[in-house]
Amino acid sequence: MRLVQLSVPPDQRSGVVGVLDEYDFGYTIGEDDGAKEGHDLVTFVTPADAVEHVLNDLEAEGYDRSTYTVSLATEFAEFERIDDVQEQWAKTPNKISPNTLRSKSKDMRLNTRSYLWMMVLSAVVAVSGLLVGSPAVVVGSMIIAPIVSPMLTASVGAVRDDRAMVLDSVHQQLIGLGTAVVAASLFSLLVKQFFAVPTTLDITSMELVAGRVAPSILSVVIGLAAGAAGAYGLATKGSVSIVGVMIAAALIPVAAVTGIGVAWGRAITAVGSLTLLVLTMIAVNVGGYLMLRYLGYRPDEVDEGLFAVPGGREALVVGGTALVVVAIVVAVGIGSYGHTSFERTVNDAATEVLQQSEYENLGITQVSTEYTTVGPFGDPSTVTIALSRTNEQSYPDLPGVLDRRITERTGENVTVRVRYVDFVTSGDNENRANETGSSSSLAAAVERG
Template sequence: MEISDKSVCGIDGLTCKDIRYNATFTWSYFFMNVLATIIASYGLLANSPAVVIGAMIIAMLLGPIMGLGLALADSDMILFREGIFTLIKGTIGVVATAFIIGVFNKEIPLTNEILVRTAPNLFDLMIALAGGAAGAYTAISPRLNTGIVGVAIATALVPPLASASILLSRGEVTLAMGAFLLAFTNMVAIQFAASIILWINSVQSASKIGVFELKKVLRRNLVSICILILLGTFLSSNLQQVVSKNLFETSTETILGKEISSSSGSYLTETRFEQTPNITIVRAVMRGPNPPSAKQVGIMEDSLPTPPDGTRIELRVRFVQTTIINRDGLLYSDVNFTTTG
């Protein structure tokens, strides 16, 4: 397909040809995405960030999304339909492959690499917008072609889709929807950012820019803009919840550490949080010469901050007796907390 001199990619149109080609469905595109999914799925199940990064590099879902950005910047509905068709087929291949792998590996526990992709927030949206802009700028700047590897990693699409499918294969629908939301957020943000960057390149090449041209490209991206506003609102709420939760957990650990260390020879070794519908359970592991009494546990519980979701807090202490000895003998007695030596 010939590219006119008015293309958003510049006068020669060579970059546009590359973007259009990468947005076209081929079996090699489909096969590479399946291979990327196999690598990503086993990397997720093995909890290996390095393997997951390898899958990001060879995945090809970025191509049709860049094609959608070009289509909306250049008002090319034929390319838009081709990009949508290619993206949907590639996504189906990824989801189906990961689901099959998930079914045959149900005995492997869910890893942090999977779970970390189930709670997207505003930071993920910002990363995707920046990644989409970087991808478009890399595509139109021959000197920056090597940067596409970094873009592929920053705007990861296959790992969240694979995570969602693995979770679906185990019936974890809520967690799977979170991973799907992350993938969808990346897709929309990349497309919008790419469209704007490609349009800016076109008006710079033609030495023309004005309110009318800006209105046209924004109108073509109206659906994307509306989706991004909704996503931004929802993901901002998610970010606020994450920050509140982290502050609560950090404050709780600090208070418990001080309270427990005030008893001679005792110290906090681990704190875990468990959420139930009405209670936030704080499980603390302490070591020392003597266990705390129920009254002492109650006093510590009363000193803890209120959980951000407003649930009642319950402290459960697991005590591990520890004997501390120096050259003079026992440093602490195991009954009366009296020091020796």
């Protein structure tokens, strides 16, 4: 529920009261108590879903909401027909008003000092979790990361045509994620310097790291979905804090992998994960913007808005920023498309090989690719395929078979590595026990004979 207060001129009072009567809202009128001299203070209680609708109807009656309009969260309210009103609006789309959306997104923002410290701490926790191989610790880094606010504020500013809001949000994103990368790099160097983990640690073979060293189509999908979910939660009665964990999940561990790559001198890992970080950041912003557009949010009026042409020094800053963003998007997009196409072909080739009868006990659990050069245009050098198996049979020829098939399908000369993950099923244990028991009985019978 919301408690809304309006400062209404006397000549508009009857129109405002008529609208509230049509909605069956409970209201009170304080004569000469408005924000301006001679105005009345009209206070009414409404479901949160109805705020936008009733304000639009009040504007149609001539009320200027910029005079004085306040909407407050209300724990409970009692008035005649309140149950009927709540039941009616519970069945309608629960989208909040545009002004509430803008205010809600800004209220989530921390002050700069708190924001940067929380980014540093989340990066340190993420690095620790990745290096010890603990998914639970990595999840903890996502929970404390305050990245949700600047990500969603950019989407709100874009859909409301608020250039200052967008630029401020983009600045906060770049500063925050840049701080996370630097903090992750410094902390990783300390960990390596004090031998907290082996200095010869093969970071690319670690499962939590390997999946965050290059862009893929799924990373784009994750970013788009996370941004869309965050925007939907912000624009409705959903929980933004919970969805914020999903947004942080797409960004903070990747920033930590970049720092680990820097500390271990793995330029390919560092730049690959940084490319993934930039691509995911863009995807989150785009996903949030598209969801808000889908929900019907638009600017009230276009006047020196987001796409208006600024002048002077501001024009240079905005234009330069736009060119850099476009260049990054194009470069990352082209490189990511090449990576995605290669990985899709590798998956198809590996599936074809493992569908052969001699490999029926094997299943693919993970496919990862390392690249020979830095940047999104690097050539693949090593393909690692993790396979599950339910017996102890060895397949010495399998890497060569996969190598030839992948080379044939992709046209790339790569090295294929195969890693096995062994599983023992209950049936296998029973069969082995029976075989052991039979062998023991036979041996005993022979001995007695």
